[in-house]
Amino acid sequence: MIVLGIESTAHTFGVGIFDENRGIVGESRKNYIPNKGGILPREVAQFFSEVAGNAIKEAISKANISIDDLDGIGVALGPGMGPQLRVGASVARALSVKYNKPLIPVNHGIAHLEIARYLTKMRDPVILYVSGGNSIVTTYVDGRYRVFGETLDIALGNLLDTFAREVNLGPPYIVNGNHVVDxxxxxxxxxxGFPYIVKGQDVSYSGLLTHAIRLKKQGYNLNDICYTLREIAFSSISEVTERCVAHTNKKEIILTGGVAANKLLNEKLTKMALKQGASYMPVPFKYSGDNGVMIALTALYELKYGIKIDPEKAYINQRWRIDEVDIPWYYLTI
Structure with missing residues (x-):
């Protein structure tokens, strides 16, 4: 089977092609970068509309196939930002109908988990998924990924980006592979005096963000604020991840999502895994952020189990949680 996947949940329009015999065979990414401030969904959606065609052509060309060789079209229908999701869904529906290919609905979060398992070769891990919009500790139990801990307000990536924007450190937020806060x-x-908020197995970052911004306005040293902000943020998410590992007694840990390349977070999780007698690995940096390959891979798994959707019923779901998705393919090996 060969499947094309479309990712358009936030700032990246990604197209990936996955061949079950050859693996990752082609991809293209078009990233929207604002000149200042945060991203405006309608502007990103317009950008996606303009680059979608070229992204699809580039991915197919790199895979050295024709669109007729595809066995299905996968698309991220959520969670994410509405205007961007609609562009990806519209493109995927059009391809499905025009070329008579099955349309496969993919949960964006599940795709991050599956590309992580595929690339690390860890089969039954506890996964920490941290990005601009998500901070989740999860593992597979009884047919689904269960959420053992999550953010109660803003996500870890959003915390870092928002603070950087508010104190004029960015955009851009990533410089030579490092976040400007780092x-x-x-x-x-x-x-x-910074708030460290862990409630059961959940974390909260909004109070930490407010406190850090207030200190900057009061004239405190920005280097010290950044150091303390990230130390507390990473320590709290590592703590709740360790609780999940101890509770489930699983011996593999993966870090995935857009924050997965962070050096300090990796150091903390490495030490935690050693303490718990577990193996630890982050997803390779190239596939830690949003990409079309993870959508294609997950769609291929789904297609093997007959999961597809009529194009006219392929609605987006901005709040589609990972624990709402049945995972019949979990023990499938490709």
């Missing part, structure tokens, strides 16, 4: 923190030291 670069600022290199010359900082720990400050007392």
């Amino acid at each position: 670069l600022c923190a290199e010359k900082g030291k720990f400050m007392k």
Whole structure:
């Protein structure tokens, strides 16, 4: 089977092609980068509309196939931002109808988990999924990925990006592979008095963000604020991940999502895994962020189990949770 996947949940229009015999065979990514401030969904959607055709052509060309060789079209229908999701869904529906290919609905979060398992070769891990819109500790239990911990308000990636924007560190938020908050923190030291909020197995970051911004406005050293902000944010998410590992007694841990490349977070999780007697691995950096390959891979799994949708019923779901998705393919090996 060969499946094409379309990702359009946030700032990246990604197209990936996965061949069950050859693996990843083609992809293209078109990233929207604002000149200032955050991203405006309607502007990103317009950008996606303009680049979608070229992205699909590039991916197919790299795979050295024709669109007739495809066995299905996968598309992320959520969670994500409505205007961007609608562009991806519209493109996928059009391809499905025009070329008479099955349309496969993919949960964006599930796709991050599956590409992580595929690339790390870890079969039954606890997974920490952290990105601009998600901070989730999950593992597979009884047919679904169950959420053992999550953010109660804003996600870890959103915390870092929002703080950087509010104190004029970015955009861009990533410079030479490092987040601007990390670069600022290199010359900082720990400050007392920051809120560390863990409630059961969940974390909360909004109070931490508010406190950090307030201190910057009061004239405190920005390097120290950045250092303390990230130290507390990463320590709290590592703590709730460790609780899941201890509770489930699983011996594999994966980090995935857009924040997966962070050096300090990886160091904390490596130490935690050693303490728990578990193996730890982050998803390779190239596939930690949003991409079409993860959609294609997950869609291929789904197609093997007959999961598809009529194009006219392929509605987006901005709040589609990972624990709402049945996972019959979990023990399938490709």
